[in-house]
Amino acid sequence: MIFVTVGAQMPFDRLVKGVDEWAAARGIGEVFAQIGPTDWRPRHVGWTNFLDVREFKSKMSEARAVIAHAGMGSIITALELGKPILVMPRRGVLRETRNDHQVATAERFRELGRVAVAMNEEELPHKLDELSGLLPADRIGPYASEQLLGALRRFLAGTGGP
Amino acid sequence: MGDHRNCILAIASGGGHWVQLLRLRPAFEGYDLVYVTVNQTYRTDVAGERFHVVKDGTRWNPLVLIVMAAQVLCLLIRYRPDVVLSTGAAPGYMGLRLGKLLGARTVWMDSIANVEHVSLSCEKVRGHADLLLTQWPHLAREGGPRYEGAVI
Numbered sequence: 001m002i003f004v005t006v007g008a009q010m011p012f013d014r015l016v017k018g019v020d021e022w023a024a025a026r027g028i029g030e031v032f033a034q035i036g037p038t039d040w041r042p043r044h045v046g047w048t049n050f051l052d053v054r055e056f057k058s059k060m061s062e063a064r065a066v067i068a069h070a071g072m073g074s075i076i077t078a079l080e081l082g083k084p085i086l087v088m089p090r091r092g093v094l095r096e097t098r099n100d101h102q103v104a105t106a107e108r109f110r111e112l113g114r115v116a117v118a119m120n121e122e123e124l125p126h127k128l129d130e131l132s133g134l135l136p137a138d139r140i141g142p143y144a145s146e147q148l149l150g151a152l153r154r155f156l157a158g159t160g161g162p
Numbered sequence: 163m164g165d166h167r168n169c170i171l172a173i174a175s176g177g178g179h180w181v182q183l184l185r186l187r188p189a190f191e192g193y194d195l196v197y198v199t200v201n202q203t204y205r206t207d208v209a210g211e212r213f214h215v216v217k218d219g220t221r222w223n224p225l226v227l228i229v230m231a232a233q234v235l236c237l238l239i240r241y242r243p244d245v246v247l248s249t250g251a252a253p254g255y256m257g258l259r260l261g262k263l264l265g266a267r268t269v270w271m272d273s274i275a276n277v278e279h280v281s282l283s284c285e286k287v288r289g290h291a292d293l294l295l296t297q298w299p300h301l302a303r304e305g306g307p308r309y310e311g312a313v314i
Contacts, residue, residue, distance in 0.1 A: 009177065107277075
Protein backbone atom coordinates (compact mmCIF):
# COMPACT_ATOMS: atom_id res chain seq x y z
CA MET A 1 0.00 0.00 0.00
CA ILE A 2 1.08 3.55 -0.77
CA PHE A 3 0.02 5.99 1.95
CA VAL A 4 -0.64 9.64 1.16
CA THR A 5 -0.92 12.18 3.99
CA VAL A 6 -1.36 15.96 4.04
CA GLY A 7 -1.66 16.51 7.80
CA ALA A 8 -4.75 17.61 9.69
CA GLN A 9 -4.61 21.39 9.48
CA MET A 10 -5.20 22.31 5.87
CA PRO A 11 -6.14 20.58 2.63
CA PHE A 12 -3.56 20.00 -0.08
CA ASP A 13 -5.73 19.00 -3.05
CA ARG A 14 -2.93 19.72 -5.55
CA LEU A 15 -0.92 16.80 -4.15
CA VAL A 16 -3.82 14.37 -3.75
CA LYS A 17 -5.20 15.18 -7.24
CA GLY A 18 -1.77 14.49 -8.71
CA VAL A 19 -1.57 11.13 -6.97
CA ASP A 20 -5.19 10.32 -7.88
CA GLU A 21 -4.54 10.97 -11.60
CA TRP A 22 -1.27 9.06 -11.51
CA ALA A 23 -2.91 6.05 -9.81
CA ALA A 24 -5.66 6.05 -12.48
CA ALA A 25 -3.20 6.41 -15.38
CA ARG A 26 -0.94 3.62 -14.12
CA GLY A 27 -3.75 1.37 -12.89
CA ILE A 28 -2.40 1.34 -9.35
CA GLY A 29 -5.14 0.38 -6.93
CA GLU A 30 -3.35 0.16 -3.61
CA VAL A 31 -3.24 3.81 -2.61
CA PHE A 32 -4.82 5.27 0.53
CA ALA A 33 -4.95 9.02 1.13
CA GLN A 34 -5.58 11.14 4.21
CA ILE A 35 -6.73 14.36 2.57
CA GLY A 36 -7.45 16.80 5.42
CA PRO A 37 -10.34 19.28 5.67
CA THR A 38 -11.47 19.48 2.03
CA ASP A 39 -14.70 18.98 0.06
CA TRP A 40 -12.85 17.65 -2.95
CA ARG A 41 -12.94 13.86 -3.34
CA PRO A 42 -10.38 11.58 -5.01
CA ARG A 43 -11.93 9.18 -7.54
CA HIS A 44 -9.32 6.50 -7.91
CA VAL A 45 -7.79 5.99 -4.47
CA GLY A 46 -9.11 5.17 -1.00
CA TRP A 47 -9.35 8.21 1.22
CA THR A 48 -10.36 9.70 4.55
CA ASN A 49 -10.28 13.29 5.78
CA PHE A 50 -8.59 12.59 9.11
CA LEU A 51 -6.87 9.80 11.01
CA ASP A 52 -6.21 9.69 14.73
CA VAL A 53 -2.67 9.09 15.95
CA ARG A 54 -3.02 5.30 16.16
CA GLU A 55 -4.64 4.97 12.74
CA PHE A 56 -2.02 7.28 11.24
CA LYS A 57 0.87 5.21 12.59
CA SER A 58 -0.82 1.99 11.60
CA LYS A 59 -1.33 3.16 7.98
CA MET A 60 2.26 4.33 7.85
CA SER A 61 3.54 1.03 9.23
CA GLU A 62 1.62 -0.91 6.58
CA ALA A 63 2.78 1.30 3.72
CA ARG A 64 5.62 0.36 1.36
CA ALA A 65 6.05 4.07 0.57
CA VAL A 66 4.75 7.39 1.88
CA ILE A 67 3.74 10.45 -0.14
CA ALA A 68 3.25 13.61 1.91
CA HIS A 69 3.33 17.37 2.17
CA ALA A 70 6.70 18.56 3.49
CA GLY A 71 5.43 18.67 7.08
CA MET A 72 7.75 17.53 9.85
CA GLY A 73 5.10 15.30 11.48
CA SER A 74 4.85 13.25 8.28
CA ILE A 75 8.59 13.29 7.54
CA ILE A 76 9.76 12.37 11.06
CA THR A 77 7.15 9.63 11.50
CA ALA A 78 8.14 8.08 8.14
CA LEU A 79 11.84 8.22 9.09
CA GLU A 80 11.09 6.64 12.49
CA LEU A 81 9.39 3.76 10.69
CA GLY A 82 12.10 3.50 8.03
CA LYS A 83 9.69 4.21 5.17
CA PRO A 84 10.77 5.75 1.87
CA ILE A 85 9.05 9.11 1.59
CA LEU A 86 8.32 11.43 -1.32
CA VAL A 87 7.26 14.95 -0.34
CA MET A 88 5.78 17.84 -2.28
CA PRO A 89 6.01 21.23 -0.51
CA ARG A 90 2.95 23.41 0.09
CA ARG A 91 3.19 26.88 -1.44
CA GLY A 92 2.40 30.10 0.36
CA VAL A 93 1.32 31.91 -2.83
CA LEU A 94 -1.31 29.22 -3.43
CA ARG A 95 -2.60 29.65 0.13
CA GLU A 96 -1.68 26.06 0.94
CA THR A 97 0.12 27.30 4.05
CA ARG A 98 1.15 30.68 5.40
CA ASN A 99 4.52 30.88 3.69
CA ASP A 100 7.01 28.90 1.61
CA HIS A 101 8.87 27.30 4.52
CA GLN A 102 7.99 23.81 3.20
CA VAL A 103 9.97 24.51 0.02
CA ALA A 104 13.13 25.15 2.03
CA THR A 105 12.42 22.19 4.33
CA ALA A 106 11.99 19.87 1.34
CA GLU A 107 15.18 21.08 -0.34
CA ARG A 108 17.26 20.76 2.83
CA PHE A 109 15.99 17.27 3.67
CA ARG A 110 16.60 16.19 0.07
CA GLU A 111 20.23 17.42 0.36
CA LEU A 112 20.57 15.35 3.52
CA GLY A 113 19.31 12.33 1.59
CA ARG A 114 16.34 11.89 3.91
CA VAL A 115 13.48 12.38 1.43
CA ALA A 116 12.67 12.41 -2.27
CA VAL A 117 11.04 15.60 -3.49
CA ALA A 118 8.60 16.62 -6.19
CA MET A 119 8.67 20.41 -6.23
CA ASN A 120 5.32 20.69 -8.03
CA GLU A 121 2.52 18.74 -9.72
CA GLU A 122 4.44 18.64 -13.04
CA GLU A 123 7.30 16.74 -11.40
CA LEU A 124 5.00 14.57 -9.31
CA PRO A 125 4.09 11.78 -11.81
CA HIS A 126 7.74 11.22 -12.71
CA LYS A 127 8.77 11.09 -9.09
CA LEU A 128 5.88 8.73 -8.37
CA ASP A 129 7.07 6.44 -11.16
CA GLU A 130 10.43 6.27 -9.40
CA LEU A 131 8.81 5.31 -6.08
CA SER A 132 9.45 1.60 -6.41
CA GLY A 133 13.15 2.38 -6.84
CA LEU A 134 13.26 4.19 -3.52
CA LEU A 135 14.97 2.02 -0.98
CA PRO A 136 13.59 1.87 2.53
CA ALA A 137 15.39 4.55 4.45
CA ASP A 138 17.52 3.82 7.48
CA ARG A 139 15.24 3.97 10.49
CA ILE A 140 16.07 6.84 12.79
CA GLY A 141 15.91 6.23 16.54
CA PRO A 142 12.92 7.41 18.56
CA TYR A 143 14.66 10.27 20.33
CA ALA A 144 16.57 13.50 19.72
CA SER A 145 20.37 13.60 19.45
CA GLU A 146 22.35 13.08 22.67
CA GLN A 147 23.79 16.56 22.18
CA LEU A 148 20.32 18.14 22.31
CA LEU A 149 19.11 15.94 25.18
CA GLY A 150 22.27 16.80 27.12
CA ALA A 151 21.78 20.54 26.62
CA LEU A 152 18.20 20.24 27.85
CA ARG A 153 19.19 18.10 30.85
CA ARG A 154 21.79 20.69 31.87
CA PHE A 155 19.28 23.51 31.60
CA LEU A 156 16.64 21.58 33.53
CA ALA A 157 19.12 20.62 36.25
CA GLY A 158 19.75 24.34 36.76
CA THR A 159 16.28 24.55 38.28
CA GLY A 160 17.29 22.25 41.13
CA GLY A 161 17.15 18.94 39.27
CA PRO A 162 15.02 15.87 39.93
CA MET B 163 7.59 19.79 50.10
CA GLY B 164 10.08 16.98 50.71
CA ASP B 165 8.85 14.93 47.78
CA HIS B 166 8.36 17.90 45.49
CA ARG B 167 9.78 17.21 42.07
CA ASN B 168 10.31 20.01 39.66
CA CYS B 169 7.46 20.35 37.19
CA ILE B 170 7.83 20.89 33.45
CA LEU B 171 4.91 22.10 31.38
CA ALA B 172 5.69 20.89 27.87
CA ILE B 173 3.49 22.55 25.28
CA ALA B 174 3.22 22.17 21.51
CA SER B 175 0.65 22.49 18.77
CA GLY B 176 -0.13 19.62 16.40
CA GLY B 177 1.71 17.64 13.76
CA GLY B 178 5.45 18.18 13.62
CA HIS B 179 5.57 20.38 16.70
CA TRP B 180 4.13 17.56 18.83
CA VAL B 181 6.25 14.87 17.16
CA GLN B 182 9.41 16.88 17.90
CA LEU B 183 8.37 17.43 21.53
CA LEU B 184 7.97 13.66 22.02
CA ARG B 185 11.53 13.12 20.81
CA LEU B 186 12.81 15.17 23.77
CA ARG B 187 11.23 12.93 26.40
CA PRO B 188 14.42 11.23 27.69
CA ALA B 189 15.55 14.67 28.93
CA PHE B 190 12.39 14.89 31.06
CA GLU B 191 13.05 11.75 33.13
CA GLY B 192 12.77 12.40 36.84
CA TYR B 193 10.54 15.44 36.49
CA ASP B 194 6.78 15.87 36.83
CA LEU B 195 5.38 16.48 33.38
CA VAL B 196 2.28 18.26 32.17
CA TYR B 197 1.77 17.86 28.43
CA VAL B 198 -0.35 20.46 26.65
CA THR B 199 -1.33 20.23 22.98
CA VAL B 200 -4.27 20.73 20.62
CA ASN B 201 -5.46 17.24 19.73
CA GLN B 202 -7.19 14.77 22.10
CA THR B 203 -5.96 11.73 20.18
CA TYR B 204 -2.34 12.58 21.08
CA ARG B 205 -3.16 11.38 24.62
CA THR B 206 -2.11 7.86 23.63
CA ASP B 207 1.42 9.14 22.94
CA VAL B 208 1.91 10.07 26.60
CA ALA B 209 -0.29 7.48 28.33
CA GLY B 210 -0.10 7.74 32.10
CA GLU B 211 1.12 11.35 32.06
CA ARG B 212 -0.82 14.53 32.77
CA PHE B 213 -2.30 15.66 29.46
CA HIS B 214 -4.42 18.67 28.52
CA VAL B 215 -5.82 20.03 25.29
CA VAL B 216 -6.23 23.72 24.44
CA LYS B 217 -7.74 25.45 21.40
CA ASP B 218 -5.58 25.37 18.29
CA GLY B 219 -4.71 29.01 17.67
CA THR B 220 -2.29 28.13 14.90
CA ARG B 221 -4.06 30.32 12.35
CA TRP B 222 -3.80 33.32 14.67
CA ASN B 223 -7.59 33.80 14.74
CA PRO B 224 -7.97 36.47 17.46
CA LEU B 225 -10.98 34.90 19.21
CA VAL B 226 -9.44 31.45 19.29
CA LEU B 227 -6.18 32.96 20.54
CA ILE B 228 -7.95 34.63 23.47
CA VAL B 229 -9.67 31.39 24.48
CA MET B 230 -6.38 29.50 24.12
CA ALA B 231 -4.51 32.06 26.21
CA ALA B 232 -7.11 31.71 28.96
CA GLN B 233 -6.83 27.93 28.87
CA VAL B 234 -3.04 28.07 29.01
CA LEU B 235 -3.16 30.56 31.88
CA CYS B 236 -5.49 28.27 33.87
CA LEU B 237 -3.07 25.36 33.44
CA LEU B 238 -0.11 27.51 34.48
CA ILE B 239 -1.91 28.65 37.62
CA ARG B 240 -3.04 25.11 38.40
CA TYR B 241 0.38 23.45 38.06
CA ARG B 242 2.76 26.37 38.69
CA PRO B 243 5.49 24.68 36.59
CA ASP B 244 9.15 25.42 37.29
CA VAL B 245 9.87 25.21 33.58
CA VAL B 246 7.75 25.89 30.50
CA LEU B 247 9.18 24.24 27.38
CA SER B 248 7.80 24.52 23.86
CA THR B 249 8.54 23.26 20.37
CA GLY B 250 5.98 25.71 18.83
CA ALA B 251 3.84 27.23 17.76
CA ALA B 252 1.07 29.63 18.92
CA PRO B 253 0.12 27.73 22.12
CA GLY B 254 3.79 27.44 23.00
CA TYR B 255 4.38 31.13 22.43
CA MET B 256 1.48 31.88 24.77
CA GLY B 257 2.75 29.36 27.33
CA LEU B 258 6.22 30.88 27.36
CA ARG B 259 5.08 34.49 27.68
CA LEU B 260 2.54 33.76 30.42
CA GLY B 261 4.80 31.22 32.14
CA LYS B 262 7.60 33.76 32.27
CA LEU B 263 5.28 36.30 33.88
CA LEU B 264 4.45 33.70 36.54
CA GLY B 265 8.13 33.09 37.27
CA ALA B 266 8.85 29.91 35.33
CA ARG B 267 12.09 29.34 33.45
CA THR B 268 11.42 29.00 29.77
CA VAL B 269 12.74 26.98 26.82
CA TRP B 270 11.88 27.52 23.16
CA MET B 271 13.12 25.00 20.63
CA ASP B 272 12.37 26.16 17.11
CA SER B 273 11.08 23.54 14.67
CA ILE B 274 13.55 21.70 12.45
CA ALA B 275 11.22 22.75 9.61
CA ASN B 276 12.58 26.29 9.85
CA VAL B 277 15.73 25.95 7.79
CA GLU B 278 16.01 29.40 6.15
CA HIS B 279 15.12 31.56 9.12
CA VAL B 280 13.67 30.92 12.55
CA SER B 281 9.90 31.14 13.03
CA LEU B 282 8.05 34.36 13.77
CA SER B 283 7.21 32.88 17.20
CA CYS B 284 10.91 32.29 17.85
CA GLU B 285 11.63 35.94 17.04
CA LYS B 286 8.80 37.02 19.32
CA VAL B 287 9.90 34.93 22.32
CA ARG B 288 13.48 36.23 22.08
CA GLY B 289 14.04 38.01 25.40
CA HIS B 290 11.44 35.85 27.13
CA ALA B 291 13.13 32.47 26.69
CA ASP B 292 15.93 31.46 29.10
CA LEU B 293 17.05 28.86 26.56
CA LEU B 294 16.40 29.65 22.89
CA LEU B 295 17.36 26.92 20.43
CA THR B 296 17.45 26.48 16.67
CA GLN B 297 18.06 23.06 15.13
CA TRP B 298 20.26 24.41 12.33
CA PRO B 299 23.85 25.56 13.00
CA HIS B 300 23.66 28.29 10.32
CA LEU B 301 20.73 29.96 12.13
CA ALA B 302 22.53 30.28 15.49
CA ARG B 303 23.24 33.88 16.49
CA GLU B 304 25.06 35.77 19.21
CA GLY B 305 22.40 36.36 21.87
CA GLY B 306 20.33 33.38 20.65
CA PRO B 307 19.06 31.21 19.27
CA ARG B 308 21.81 28.70 20.04
CA TYR B 309 22.46 25.47 18.20
CA GLU B 310 22.69 22.43 20.48
CA GLY B 311 21.83 19.61 18.09
CA ALA B 312 18.56 18.52 16.54
CA VAL B 313 15.62 16.18 17.12
CA ILE B 314 16.89 13.78 14.45
